[in-house]
Amino acid sequence: MSAVQLLPYSPRLFVNREQELQMLEERVQALKEGRDGHRVLILSGERGIGKTWLRSHFEHQLSQERIPVVRLDLKEYAGKDPAWAVADILQRVSIETGGPRERLGADLAEMSRTVFRHLQKFLQQPLVVIVDHVYESDWALLPLLEDYLLGPLAAERRVLLLLTGRGRLYPWKNPELSTLAVPLGKPELEPFDPLFTKDQLKRQAPSQAHRADEIYELTGGNPLANYLVAAYSLDQAVEGLLEPVPEERRRTVREYLEALCVLRAFDEERIPDMLATYYDNDSYRQWTYARSRRVREELIRWGLARWDAEQRGYVMDRIVRQLIERYLQTQKPELWRRLHQTAYQLYQQWANNYPATRERWLEEAEYHRQRLQEYGSLPSRSENISAADRRIL
C-alpha cells in the first residue's frame, strides 16, 4: 500500500471551476426546460487536474436539486470481457432507472432495447449519466458501449451525458459524442492560477498555505500535485500521482518514467539509450523495437504518456514529468545529469547521421545542452554543438 492518502472530495474543500460549473448548470437548466442544445459534455485533462472533484461537486449539486444521476465508472471493467462488461452496465442502468433487474435479453441488442423501452417512462424527468474513465478504457469495450448505450442515450433529449477521462480521445462514430460534444475547459480542464492554488491550500493543507507560491512554481497549479507537494515529500508526491498504476507495476513504471522524464518527446528508438543510462547497463541498448514498444504501450495504457502531434513523438503527462524530473534533479542530481547528457549525445548523433532531419535533432540537443547549462552541468567540450550548427538553430 502506498503511504500517500489522496484527499477524498468534500464540498467544503472544493475551490474554483466556476465557469465549468456554470456551464453544467446551464445545460441542466436546458434539460429541465426541455430546450435543445448540446447534451454531451466532455471533461478531460492531465492527471490530477481535478476531473474527479469537479464531477463529484457536480453530482453533489445535482443531488441537492434531486436530479437523478447514473454514474458508471469504466475503471471497474478493466480487463473484463467487453460484452460481459456492457451487459453488466446495461443491467445497472436498467436498475437505476426503474427498469427490470434481470432478464433484459439474450444478447446486447435485446438488452439495449429493453433498457431503452423502460427508459422512456423514466425520461419524463431529466437524467444525467456520468461515465468515468472513458478514455483510459479498453478500445474493445467502447464500440459496444457506444452502440448499445451511449449512442442511443445521446439521441435522448432529456439526457445529459458527461464523459470524463484522460489520455487517448476515442474516435466515436456518433457525432453527438464527438463533433457535437462540448468540452468543459479550453479544451481540457486547466490548472489553477496562483490565487486559486493559495485558496486550495488554505482549505486542504492550511499549515502549508504560506508555501503557495513555491508550490505553484513547481506544480504549475495542478490541484492534485498542489495538495501532494504540500502534504508529502516530493518522492511521495510522485507516488501519489502514480496511484492509477497497479501496485505490482508501479515501481517499474516509475523507473521508466524517471529514465524518460528529461526528454521532451520519446519513442521506441530513444527508450533503449535512456534505460541503459538509467540502469547503468549497456544491455538495454540491444533491446528490440518490440521490447521498447512494450514500455511505451504500458505508459500509454496508464494514461501517463500519449502521442503528441506537435512533438511528433510520445510525451509524458505534463505534471508527472515535471514532478519526476524535479525529483531527480534534487534527489538524484548525478543521474539527472547523465540522462540529459545521454539525450544530448543521442540527438547530436542523430543530427550527424540524418541530414534530412538534422535541424530537428539539433534543436533537441540544444534543449538538453541548455538544461545542463542552467544547472551548471555543461556537456564536455567534445560534446558541444558546433558553431556551425548553432547558426542553424
Place this chain on the structure above:
Amino acid sequence: MASSTPALHQTPDSSGVPEWLRWAGFRFDPFGPLDAAADPHLSEYLVGHEVFARVWGDGISWVFAPAGGGKTALRISVMQTCWIGQETNRPFPIPYVPPFLAWGHARPSEEEHLMALTRSGARALFLAMAHRPHWFFRLDVSERQDIANLFQWNLSGPLSVYLNLCRQSRQISPLREVLDPTFVMRDPPDEVTLQQWCDELESALAFQPAPPPAERWAHLLAVLKMLGFPSVYILADGFDGAPETIDNPMMIVDCMRPLLHRAEKWAQDNVFLKAFLPTETFPLLAEQFPLLLSDHVAVIHWTPDLLAEIIRRRVYVASGGNFGSLDAVASPALRDVETALARSVMPLPREMLVLTRQVIEEHVRREGAEGLLTGEDVEAAILQYTQGNLLLTRTAR
C-alpha cells in the same frame, strides 16, 4: 460478441503489408478499403469534422466537393450514424442516387423524383426492418398492413420474392446484396425471429392497388412518422452520374430543380434535403436558390494539410489511439511523413491512401515485413506515383 473489425489475417493480401502493419502495431489495415462503403471504420476516421457537423442535424445542408473528393464517404457516414442503436429515435436516412438508367434521361419531373425517392426509402426501411423486426412486431394490425403495402408497392419486385430470399437463406445478407450492398446495420436478428418477421409481414399484406407517386411518398412519410422517426434525411448523391450531367453543372441543377422547389416545404415537416454535389454546382445553386443555400454549406477543398490529416487520423484509429502519425513507425531520418506524401499527390483522399500504401509496399519489398519506414521508402513510392505506375486509382475513377 464478434467485432465488426476485420482482423488483419482475414485479408487475402500477399503483399506483406498486413504483416508489416501488425508488426508496427496496427489493429487493421486503414489504407486498404478504397471503397468507402466497404470500410467499417469510415465514421471513426472522418476528417474535416466541421463538415460533418454542418451536414448532421435537422436542417437542409449542402456538401460541395470535387469528383473523388469524399462526398459519397460523407453521405455513407451520415447514413451509418442514423443507424446507431436499436430504436427509431434517430433520423431516418433515404440514400438517394437518381436512377438515370431507369429514367433514360436526366431531366426528371417532380413525380419521377418522388417515385424514385419513395422506392429508395422503402428499400432502406425494408432492410432496416429486417434488422429490427421488433419495430414491426409492436404494431397493430392496420399499422402492419400499412408497412406491408409500402413494401409491396415500392420495392422493385413483389414483396414475397424478397421474403422468400430471406427465408431460404435464413439470413439478411442476400437481401442486402440485392437491394443495397452499401447498407450497414449491426445486430441482425436470429433465424427464428427473421422467419417470424417474414411470415407476419407477408400475412399483413392486403394486396391493394398502388396509389399514384405523390400519395406513395406521403404514405412513406406517414409510415416513418408512425414508427417514431423524429425526422427524415434525404441524402442526395450521384447527380453527376449520368452522361448528360457528368461534366455539366447546369444540367445537375436542372435535374435537382424539382427537389429544390420542394425542399423548404419538406423542412417544415422535418424532412431535410442533404445534397452532396460537385463543387462546380455551388455558384449556380447559390445564384438560383440563395435562400436554400444561406446556411449549412460545406465546401470540401483538399489541401495538403487536410490530406495529411486523413492519414494521421487513420493511423490513430488503427493503432488504437497509441500513435497518430507514421512518424511513430519511421526512422529518425524521416519526419512528417504525411506532409511529404500530401505534397506529392493529386489533392484527393483516394490518391493519398494509394500513395501511403505504396510507401509500405516499397518498405516491405526492400526490407521485409518489419522495420521502420525510411526516406528511401517514401522516395520510391513517390517516384512510382509520379511516373504514373500506380494505376489502380486512376482506373477506379
